[in-house]
Every structure is written in structure tokens, then in C-alpha cells.
Amino acid sequence: MTVTIVTRVRERALSAPTAVAMRRKDLGIWQEIGWAGYWEQVELVAHALLALGVEPGDRVAVHSENRPEWLYADLGTVAVRGITVGLYPTNPPAEVAYLLADSGAKILVAEDQEQVDKALAVLDECPELRHIVYLEPRGIRGRYTDPRLMSWPELLELGAGHRSRHPGAVAARMDAATPGDVMTLIYTSGTTGPPKGVMLTVRNVEFAVKTLVTGGGFTSPPPSDRDLAVSYLPLCHVAERAFTVWFNAASGVQVNFAESIDTVQANLREVQPTILFGVPRIWEKVLAQVDIRRAAATPVKRATTRFWLRVADRIGDTLVRTGGRHTTRTRLMYGLGWVFCYRALRERLGMRRVRYAASGAAPIAPDVLKFYMGIGVPMHEVYGMSENTAVATANRPGRVRLGTVGEPHPGVELRIDELTGEILTRHPGTFAGYWGNPRATADVLEPDGWLHTGDVGEFVDGGHVRITDRMKDILITAGGKNVAPSQIENALKASPYLKEAVVVGDQRPYLVALIGIEPDTVGEWARRRGITYTTYRDLSEKPETRELVRGIVDEVNERFARVEQVKRFAFLPKELDHEDGELTATQKVKRAAIAKLFEDLVEGMYTR
Numbered sequence: 001m002t003v004t005i006v007t008r009v010r011e012r013a014l015s016a017p018t019a020v021a022m023r024r025k026d027l028g029i030w031q032e033i034g035w036a037g038y039w040e041q042v043e044l045v046a047h048a049l050l051a052l053g054v055e056p057g058d059r060v061a062v063h064s065e066n067r068p069e070w071l072y073a074d075l076g077t078v079a080v081r082g083i084t085v086g087l088y089p090t091n092p093p094a095e096v097a098y099l100l101a102d103s104g105a106k107i108l109v110a111e112d113q114e115q116v117d118k119a120l121a122v123l124d125e126c127p128e129l130r131h132i133v134y135l136e137p138r139g140i141r142g143r144y145t146d147p148r149l150m151s152w153p154e155l156l157e158l159g160a161g162h163r164s165r166h167p168g169a170v171a172a173r174m175d176a177a178t179p180g181d182v183m184t185l186i187y188t189s190g191t192t193g194p195p196k197g198v199m200l201t202v203r204n205v206e207f208a209v210k211t212l213v214t215g216g217g218f219t220s221p222p223p224s225d226r227d228l229a230v231s232y233l234p235l236c237h238v239a240e241r242a243f244t245v246w247f248n249a250a251s252g253v254q255v256n257f258a259e260s261i262d263t264v265q266a267n268l269r270e271v272q273p274t275i276l277f278g279v280p281r282i283w284e285k286v287l288a289q290v291d292i293r294r295a296a297a298t299p300v301k302r303a304t305t306r307f308w309l310r311v312a313d314r315i316g317d318t319l320v321r322t323g324g325r326h327t328t329r330t331r332l333m334y335g336l337g338w339v340f341c342y343r344a345l346r347e348r349l350g351m352r353r354v355r356y357a358a359s360g361a362a363p364i365a366p367d368v369l370k371f372y373m374g375i376g377v378p379m380h381e382v383y384g385m386s387e388n389t390a391v392a393t394a395n396r397p398g399r400v401r402l403g404t405v406g407e408p409h410p411g412v413e414l415r416i417d418e419l420t421g422e423i424l425t426r427h428p429g430t431f432a433g434y435w436g437n438p439r440a441t442a443d444v445l446e447p448d449g450w451l452h453t454g455d456v457g458e459f460v461d462g463g464h465v466r467i468t469d470r471m472k473d474i475l476i477t478a479g480g481k482n483v484a485p486s487q488i489e490n491a492l493k494a495s496p497y498l499k500e501a502v503v504v505g506d507q508r509p510y511l512v513a514l515i516g517i518e519p520d521t522v523g524e525w526a527r528r529r530g531i532t533y534t535t536y537r538d539l540s541e542k543p544e545t546r547e548l549v550r551g552i553v554d555e556v557n558e559r560f561a562r563v564e565q566v567k568r569f570a571f572l573p574k575e576l577d578h579e580d581g582e583l584t585a586t587q588k589v590k591r592a593a594i595a596k597l598f599e600d601l602v603e604g605m606y607t608r
Contacts, residue, residue, distance in 0.1 A: 013039030045076030048159030064111035086236025097122035113139035189584035197435030225252030232258035268350020308341035316374030324400035365494035389429035
């Protein structure tokens with residue numbers, strides 16, 4: 001029998017049926033779901049899919065925020081050898097149409113009226129879509145008459161009926177699984193063109209599980225059923241799928257579903273997880289909130305916090321030099337800081353019990369990581385991508401090198417192309433190709449198995465990998481100098497006052513930047529100075545705000561060579577948004593779209 005994520009859940013249901021697999025909040029109270037209950041729901045969904053005619057290789061899409069039903073639908077699909085397709089909750093109708101049509105999804109599990117409306121609006125573009133299962137009935141039941149609609153309870157009832165008539169059908173389908181079965185399509189972010197469906201097989205995911213989870217590729221010791229995690233980033237992203245679904249099934253890590261992305265901070269405080277993953281924007285946002293709270297505190301608390309954060313900065317400096325290992329001096333300093341500041345601070349952040357924290361999916365400023373290390377959060381930058389099942393490199397406990405993404409995992413071949421500097425990887429987790437797009441597959445996957453990541457990097461410190469930028473983002477100035485914009489952008493965004501920074505300068509005489517302020521922290525800064533404003537744009541256009549940002553830009557410029565310095569900047573007139581086509585669903589800036597939308601701003605910086 002082939003081991004899969006689903007067989008792992010079934011085994012846990014048999015060996016520890018009452019142990020807590022996950023928790024969700026309902027009416028303000030955390031509700032526990034045991035392994036037996038988890039498996040019961042997966043099995044019912046799987047039987048329902050068989051009753052609806054799902055054959056091996058058919059696609060089932062899920063369009064929902066993180067919740068237990070996401071996992072039930074995912075694993076129920078895999079149990080019948082179907083292929084799960086995840087959609088981001090923020091996908092607008094045009095993207096929903098593209099993803100459903102490109103994947104040829106037969107069934108869609110949609111969370112609520114908003115997501116159902118998106119699907120119904122594009123049905124003519126999705127000829128393969130036969131059924132839409134909705135999770136939340138509000139606004140749908142009794143008002144919508146499309147025969148393709150079905151409620152979640154109706155789906156489970158269908159599954160129960162099928163199970164009573166064909167009790168061994170799901171088990172038989174699971175027993176027929178092979179390592180080469182494609183179990184999920186994870187669509188790329190689409191920064192340079194239409195998203196592509198990354199085909200990940202059972203073999204790919206099992207390699208990732210053995211490398212990252214049971215093999216201790218991230219945490220030391222490896223995760224176990226004593227660990228707690230909070231699930232809040234979109235589950236259609238490979239990193240969140242790993243930290244939520246794979247960690248849970250393979251090691252028993254208890255998953256706690258955040259109520260929404262807006263309540264993550266409160267949910268972290270309630271759960272106090274031991275394992276925590278976040279993308280750079282999350283870590284930057286939390287750091288910005290620390291600055292806001294500190295500024296609003298009483299003078300005594302403000303002075304106390306300022307003192308101990310300076311101590312944390314010195315602790316962080318030492319940990320950077322030692323790879324994350326404490327010295328006798330830093331242990332003493334941290335012990336005192338724990339009593340007077342760090343314990344309470346980490347409690348408020350929801351990180352008091354974190355034994356392993358990771359940042360990935362995009363570059364992050366080293367100073368942001370150093371802050372967390374200094375206050376005692378064991379922070380590690382990791383690297384991977386959908387095409388290699390999130391398996392490439394990681395900073396390991398005791399061997400952290402700030403500014404790098406760590407060392408290759410065991411079993412991972414990694415090399416740097418001598419001519420282009422591109423990072424290439426090869427291992428059993430390399431994807432099976434892009435769905436329905438052999439040409440695009442051939443562009444990134446060599447016949448001998450080497451995967452072109454599209455990232456430019458170098459080896460430093462005897463085996464750690466430092467990523468300098470994406471190949472497509474490298475700027476070549478009018479003077480012929482190659483510049484990696486992401487390093488400059490990350491240095492700017494390390495400031496709690498800046499949310500976005502887009503450096504421009506390809507074939508130009510010098511670099512300029514489009515800046516987006518962080519409205520919360522800049523707003524608090526303005527309030528303390530008696531500066532009144534009405535809107536985001538009004539705040540960014542204040543002369544005082546320009547002076548604030550000018551100081552940040554000047555400070556960052558001092559760290560870079562003259563050719564890499566930002567000579568001029570302009571403020572973005574609005575916060576960038578996924579639905580407006582300025583960001584991907586993973587909050588990555590679409591450079592081409594930004595350059596076109598704000599062309600006048602850019603040209604103005606070169607002509608005035």
C-alpha cells in the first residue's frame with residue numbers, strides 16, 4: 001500500500017481516536033476535533049465524491065478561508081485519487097474563471113455567498129464544473145436555484161448513503177494509489193503572466209514530509225503531537241499546506257484555525273503556538289504593531305521597553321555572530337529581560353511558547369529577523385517553492401546565518417549556474433510539471449531533473465545560500481551596472497513606517513522608488529505630533545511625512561554603493577491591492593502592473 005497524507009490520518013484515527021487533531025473557534029469558544037472525527041469527515045467527503053462520479057485524476061477545487069472543511073475536502077479528494085485545486089479567498093471573478101477553467105475542475109467547494117457568486121458569474125467559462133458545494137448557507141439557501149448548488153450537510157448525507165451501500169469503495173480507491181498520482185495543483189502567483197498549475201505527486205509530498213517534518217528538516221527535535229500551530233495563511237500556498245496539513249498528518253501537530261486574517265494576533269495570544277510560520281509581511285506587520293504600542297504607552301513603560309529592546313538588539317547581534325547560539329553573557333541578559341520585558345511582550349504577540357519560527361515565500365530584511373531573535377523567538381529563514389514542494393534550504397537551529405536562506409536539506413542537490421548565478425535544485429520532490437503546459441515545464445525543468453528556480457544566489461559562509469534577487473527583477477542601469485532591487489526594497493521595508501517599496505531603474509541613469517507608507521504606524525506618528533489628516537493619500541502627501549520617509553531613504557542609502565542608492569522617491573497614492581491587479585494573492589508586487597499603473601509617477605521622478 002502506498003503511504004499518503006490520507007493513510008497517515010487514517011492511522012492516527014485508529015491509534016489515537018480521541019487525541020485532538022485540530023481546533024476551530026465557534027461562537028467564541030474553541031471546539032476540539034479528534035482524529036476519529038477528522039477521519040470520519042474525510043471518509044464521508046470521499047464517499048460523496050465517488051457518488052458524484054469523481055474518477056482518478058479529476059479535479060476538485062476549494063475556495064475558502066482556512067477551516068476544517070478545507071482539509072476534509074482536500075484529503076477526501078486525495079483519498080479517491082482526485083486532484084485538489086486551491087483558490088485564494090481574495091481571487092476576483094476573472095481569476096476564479098481562469099483557475100477553474102484551466103484546471104478543468106469538476107466540483108467546487110465554496111465557503112460562502114461571496115465565493116458562490118464569483119463562481120456563478122463565470123459558469124459559462126467553466127464547462128467542466130458540475131457541482132458547487134457551499135459551506136455557509138447564509139444568503140444562499142432558499143434564494144439560489146441553480147441545480148448545481150449543494151450544501152455541505154447535503155454532501156455529507158450523500159457520502160453517508162454511498163458508504164452504507166459501498167462500505168469498501170474508498171478504501172479500495174486508496175489502496176490503488178501510486179507514488180506517481182498527482183494529488184494537488186498549486187497555482188503560481190502569476191507575477192509575470194497567467195498562473196501555472198504546479199503538479200505535485202504523492203511521491204513529491206512524501207519526500208517533503210520525510211525531509212521537513214519527520215526528518216526534522218526544520219525543527220529540532222522534530223514536531224510532535226505536543227506541538228501547536230495556528231493556521232491562517234491561505235492553504236492553497238505550498239508553505240501553509242506544509243505547516244498545516246502535512247505537519248498535522250505526519251507528526252500530529254495540533255492545528256488551530258484562526259477565525260480570520262484580521263484576528264490572527266488575538267488568536268495567537270489565545271493559542272500561544274509552539275511552531276509558527278509567516279511570510280515577511282506578517283513579521284513586518286507585527287513589528288510595526290510593537291512600535292505603535294510602545295509609542296502609545298505611558299512614559300515609564302515606554303522608557304522601560306526602549307531600554308530592554310536595546311538590550312535585545314545587543315543579544316541579537318551576538319546571536320547573529322554565533323549562528324543563534326547563546327553565550328553565558330546573553331543568557332544572563334536575556335534572563336533579566338525575560339523578567340522585566342520579554343515574557344510580557346512575547347505573551348502579547350502570541351509567541352511566548354514558540355520554539356521554532358520561520359519566515360519564507362519572499363525575502364525579508366535581516367534586521368526584522370534579528371529583532372525576533374533578540375526577544376527570544378527562535379527565528380529561521382527558509383527557502384523553497386511550489387515546484388520543489390517547498391524543499392530546498394533552511395537555517396537550522398544553532399547554524400543560523402542571517403541574510404541567508406540556510407543550507408540545502410539532506411537529499412537535496414543544489415548548485416549555482418556559473419554563467420547566470422541562478423539557483424538550481426534536484427531531488428525527489430521536484431514537481432511533475434505544469435498542468436497542461438509542457439512548454440512552460442520544459443523552460444524550467446531539465447531532462448536530467450535539474451529545476452531552474454528563477455532565483456539568483458550565491459554560497460556564503462561555507463555552505464549557506466544567499467539569494468540576491470529574482471532573475472527577472474535584476475535591473476541594469478543606463479551605465480551597465482547590475483542592481484538587485486529586492487535587497488534595497490527589503491532594507492526600506494524594515495522600517496515600521498514603510499509598507500511597500502518598489503525600486504525602478506532598468507536602463508535609467510539612477511534608481512528611484514515608489515513608496516507605500518504603513519498607515520497604522522505613520523498615522524500614530526502623525527497623531528503624536530498633532531498632524532491631522534483624512535485619508536491615506538492625504539497622510540502620505542503631508543510635508544512632515546515626506547521628511548520622515550526622506551530620513552529613512554537616506555539612512556538606507558548609506559548601506560549601499562552609490563549606483564544602488566535611491567536618488568528620488570514618490571508616494572503611491574493608494575494601498576496596493578490584489579483585486580486591483582497590483583499584488584498577487586500572496587501579496588507579492590506585480591512589477592509590470594505597477595510600472596504601467598504608476599507610469600506618470602515614475603516618469604516625473606526622471607524629468608523634474
